[in-house]
Amino acid sequence: xxxxxxxxxxxxxxxxxxxxxxxxxxxxxxxxxxxxxxxxxxxxxxxxxxxxxxxxxxxxxxxxxxxxxxxxxxxxxxxxxxxxxxxxxxxxxxxxxxxxxxxxxxxxxxxxxxxxxxxxxxxxxxxxxxxxxxxxxxxxxxxxxxxxxxxxxxxxxxxxxxxxxxxxxxxxxxxxxxxxxxxxxxxxxxxxxxxxxxxxxxxxxxxxxxxxxxxxxxxxxxxxxxxxxxxxxxxxxxxxxxxxxxxxxxxxxxxxxxxxxxxxxxxxxxxxxxxxxxxxxxxxxxxxxxxxxxxxxxxxxxxxxxxxxxxxxxxxxxxxxxxxxxxxxxxxxxxxxxxxxxxxxxxxxxxxxxxxxxxxxxxxxxxxxxxxxxxxxxxxxxxxxxxxxxxxxxxxxxxxxxxxxxxxx
Numbered sequence: 001x002x003x004x005x006x007x008x009x010x011x012x013x014x015x016x017x018x019x020x021x022x023x024x025x026x027x028x029x030x031x032x033x034x035x036x037x038x039x040x041x042x043x044x045x046x047x048x049x050x051x052x053x054x055x056x057x058x059x060x061x062x063x064x065x066x067x068x069x070x071x072x073x074x075x076x077x078x079x080x081x082x083x084x085x086x087x088x089x090x091x092x093x094x095x096x097x098x099x100x101x102x103x104x105x106x107x108x109x110x111x112x113x114x115x116x117x118x119x120x121x122x123x124x125x126x127x128x129x130x131x132x133x134x135x136x137x138x139x140x141x142x143x144x145x146x147x148x149x150x151x152x153x154x155x156x157x158x159x160x161x162x163x164x165x166x167x168x169x170x171x172x173x174x175x176x177x178x179x180x181x182x183x184x185x186x187x188x189x190x191x192x193x194x195x196x197x198x199x200x201x202x203x204x205x206x207x208x209x210x211x212x213x214x215x216x217x218x219x220x221x222x223x224x225x226x227x228x229x230x231x232x233x234x235x236x237x238x239x240x241x242x243x244x245x246x247x248x249x250x251x252x253x254x255x256x257x258x259x260x261x262x263x264x265x266x267x268x269x270x271x272x273x274x275x276x277x278x279x280x281x282x283x284x285x286x287x288x289x290x291x292x293x294x295x296x297x298x299x300x301x302x303x304x305x306x307x308x309x310x311x312x313x314x315x316x317x318x319x320x321x322x323x324x325x326x327x328x329x330x331x332x333x334x335x336x337x338x339x340x341x342x343x344x345x346x347x348x349x350x351x352x353x354x355x356x357x358x359x360x361x362x363x364x365x366x367x368x369x370x371x372x373x374x375x376x377x378x379x380x381x382x383x384x385x386x387x388x389x390x391x392x393x394x395x396x397x398x399x400x401x402x403x404x405x406x407x408x409x
Contacts, residue, residue, distance in 0.1 A: 001196040002115060002148070004104040005235055006085035006188050009405040010139065011180075013080055018170035020044055020078060021178075021404040024142065042078050044141065044403035059129070063136035070139065079406070087183040087191055088405055089161045090239060092398050094176050099245050099398040100158055102183075102191060103143055103405055105235030106201065108217035111210055116146065117200055117383035120207045120391075123339075130212035131219070134409075140213070141403040143239040144206030145396065147376075148198045150242040157191060168404070180404060195240070202383050204246055204396050210236060216409075237407035239400060243376050247397035249348055250286075252293075253324065254356045254368040256343045259334040263297055266332065266367075273309050273327045277302040283353050286372040289320060293370030295357055303369075315381035320371050321393040328369070338391045348395035 012020035019040055025048045028036065036045050050065035073079050088103035110116045134140060161181050168180035183191065203210055213236035220233040258266045270276060274292075284293045284300040290310065292303040305323060312318040317326075329335040335344050345365075347356055356368040374394050382389055 002198040002201050003107040003110055004087075004102070004192055004195045004238075004240070005107075006087045006183075006192075007105045007232065007235070007237070007407055008082045008085050009088065009103075010074070010079050010081045010408060011405050012078060012403070014168055016042060016078055017168045017180075017404065018172060018178075020073075021401045024399070024402055025049075027399075042073070047073060047403075060132065060136060063133050066133075067137045070137065081408075082182070084184065085188075087188050089158060089181040089183060090404070091162060091166075091179040092176060092401075094398070097247065097397070099241060100162065101239045101241030101245070102154075102158070103237065103239050104191075104195075105232070105407065106144070106146065106238040106240070108214045108234050108236065109229075110201070111214045114386070115200060116210065117202050117380075118207055118210075119203065119379050119383040119387075119389050120393075121388040122207050122211045126208050127211045127215060130208060131215040134212060134216050135219070138408055140209070140237050140407045140409075142206070142209060143237045143400055143405070143407075144210045144213075145204040145398070145400060146201045146206075146238045146240045147204045147243045147246050148201050148240060150244050151194060151198065154191070154194050155242060157187070157194070161187075172401075178401060178404065200384075201238075201240065202243075202380055204241075204379075205399075206238075210238075220409075232407070232409035235407075235409075237405065241398075246376060248373050248376060248379070249350075249395040249397070250371040250373045251321075251346045251348050251392040251395050252352045252356060252368065252370045253329070253392075254345050254347060254359060254365045255329075255333055255335070256364070257333075257366050259332065261332070266296075269332045270303065270328065273306055274303040275306060277304070283357065284370075285353060286320075286370050289318075289372050289375075290323065291372060292320070292324065293353065293368075295353070295360055295368045295370075296366070298361070314387065315378060315385055316387040316389070319374065319378060319382065319389060319393065321374075321390045324369055324371065325390055346392040 019042050022044045025045060036043055037049055047066055047069045050069045051062040054062045054065050090103055091100045166179040166181050171177050217233050221227050279300040279302055282300060284302055286293045290305040294301040294303050316322050335341050353370050359365045360368060
């Protein structure tokens with residue numbers, strides 16, 4: 001059963017919510033960031049940017065500047081804290097897509113016991129870096145995105161709340177619409193009880209954030225002689241969204257060279273595992289699993305995995321990103337480290353094939369591979385089997401806004 005708890009969110013006052021909350025700090029180009037910092041002094045970006053302003057100092061010291069700036073915003077009443085613990089319903093509308101989920105505290109113990117399941121590996125350095133950040137600043141502004149099988153009663157409750165007046169209702173410059181409702185008793189008790197019927201939660205986005213939050217909980221538990229288990233550090237902020245609303249897109253691959261092979265030798269090696277069909281004069285997009293789009297020397301190809309190669313021992317072996325690595329990237333192109341090899345890049349988005357075509361036609365890259373998106377059932381199967389996808393296997397929507405609700409511990 002999934003354990004969720006209400007919490008006393010720190011959040012911007014309603015008339016400042018659109019200006020204070022932001023996209024993820026890393027999502028801004030340097031030019032966008034500088035413009036946002038100068039044009040909007042009450043943006044959450046101005047809090048996070050303190051670390052960059054003091055980059056000549058040790059990380060632990062840089063984090064203290066973030067914490068001090070955060071306290072300044074609270075002192076100026078740009079931020080308020082709810083007097084009693086609440087749950088929150090968040091709705092995001094992006095063009096024709098509407099996402100809606102509950103914001104709550106989720107359990108570090110559930111993470112440890114694998115009731116919150118993972119499908120990606122994490123990097124220890126990044127886990128500890130963010131844990132140390134949390135330890136110093138004392139808050140988290142970015143919820144982990146969790147998903148779960150649709151529950152009729154939870155969906156119905158969300159719809160009922162959505163029919164009422166939201167506490168926040170604003171648009172951001174990119175046209176997205178954001179709504180937030182505060183949920184109090186007796187609805188809190190009902191929602192907590194309904195989530196207890198959910199056997200498993202799955203991390204959709206935020207593997208490092210959840211891992212770091214778990215490490216923080218372990219540290220604080222070990223140094224607190226009066227630890228009871230209900231302290232705020234035992235939980236981390238998440239947005240819980242039903243799996244029917246989750247959007248999973250592909251991450252395509254583009255490679256700088258053919259590892260010293262001629263085009264003919266490369267195609268010959270591919271033919272050992274794939275049917276190769278030139279698609280002359282058109283941009284070709286993979287139409288099903290175990291099929292790949294490839295662009296090479298001005299021509300798109302459809303690569304279909306041969307049937308004799310489709311004997312899989314586990315869910316990971318049947319994943320297209322794993323097939324691409326095991327059949328092409330590693331044995332033919334010599335790419336062994338998908339995270340760090342500078343010969344390979346990753347591009348997501350509906351127009352990524354045309355973008356990659358331009359990059360190859362310009363001479364900066366040699367070959368690209370387009371993939372069919374991972375299905376939610378594949379993600380869950382890999383998580384259930386305690387396996388991990390290759391890096392950049394999924395690009396998942398929604399991407400969440402920072403600092404609309406802030407979790408303190």
